[in-house]
Amino acid sequence: MVIEDFIGKLEEEFDDVAAGSIKPDTDFRNIEDWGSMHALIVIALIDTEYDITLSGADLRSVNTIQELFDLVKSK
């Protein structure tokens, strides 16, 4: 599991995000039009791709894509 794949999958899930616009140090809450729906999509993607169900508290504890990726890897 490498972060580039993870980012690629995220970009595919978000209709309104251009490929290549998300970087490891991106604070995901700063992604354009970020909202509650995106948070659900992140939990769903990680669950269906990596079989890890993050809690809402897990997701709230991290800020950047790198931190999110590390959290998933640690589970």
Place this chain on the structure above:
Amino acid sequence: MSIRSKISAISYYLPEGRLTNDDLFREFSKYPPEEIFKRVGVKERPIRGANQIGSDLAYESSLVLFKEHNVNPSEIDFLLFCTEGLDYKGPATACIMQDRLGLGKYIGAMDVPMGCAGFTNGLSVAKALIESGQAKKVLLQTADIPSSVIHPNDLELRMLFGDAGASVLISKCDSEDSDAGQIGNFAFGTDGSGAENLMVKRSNTRTPVDTDWLEEHKDVGGMLYGRMEMDGLEIFSFSMREVPSLVREILSRNNLELEDIDLFVFHQANAFILKMLARKLRIDQSKVFNCMEYIGNTVSASVPIALKEAEKQGKIKPGSTVLTAAFGIGYSWSGTVLKY
């Protein structure tokens, strides 16, 4: 031969009020109507009349049931009334309902104050009553009025919830019934540590409404029944974590495989959850029934309405094997298999 039980009739009642996506757009101008539909899969929701409460919707749904299915009320020998909005702290609403519906005096009547999982929890009690020989025809009413506990400013909740009542008749299988309509074995789950994540605040004895609360909500009529608060992220996470395991447990307790199920009828929580459950379970989206478009999430009434709609649309036919599961507030979750 052991006694078996079946669902022999379902009817439902929707109150006349409607809340459309156009209404919500006019009021909030946050999401255009098509964006609301994209987010939650709902176009309009039934909304109770000013004086209608859960038991009124349940009562109407039972009148529909008696008429639609030619049910003689005097044959009912047990009443289960499921809602999160009981008429009083005492007496039980089921007792009042026995009288209102003109049911016999020598029957059992109890409330099942459960929410999203109320139908499947109630169905398990009906099955137990029948299969242990203590009742022959159980009327299970499920009715909720979530709109009464949603603050008018809570757009995310208003997008989702609708008010409705449903009535389900559960009967003893006749000897010639074979497997038809048989209610299978149940699986259950409970996790009260999630209670805070979906709760109607200030709704009862522990934290009753006080003068500060009334003052704070003066501009919206006081929020007299309490106010629903939902951590949508935690509820979604809970659903993704527990429902797939619940499905596997239901299958195992009924000696079935995923492929044996013709249709999955889950609690109509929101369209995104239904879609993601299908993805996680690796089943085709078409096998997960969704009738939320014009009804929304009607809490305990959602599953019986969905079962009825699926039958109307021909997605449940004689011979179908249906897995039904409901989950939510509590947390509480349960489900079973229905053989039509």
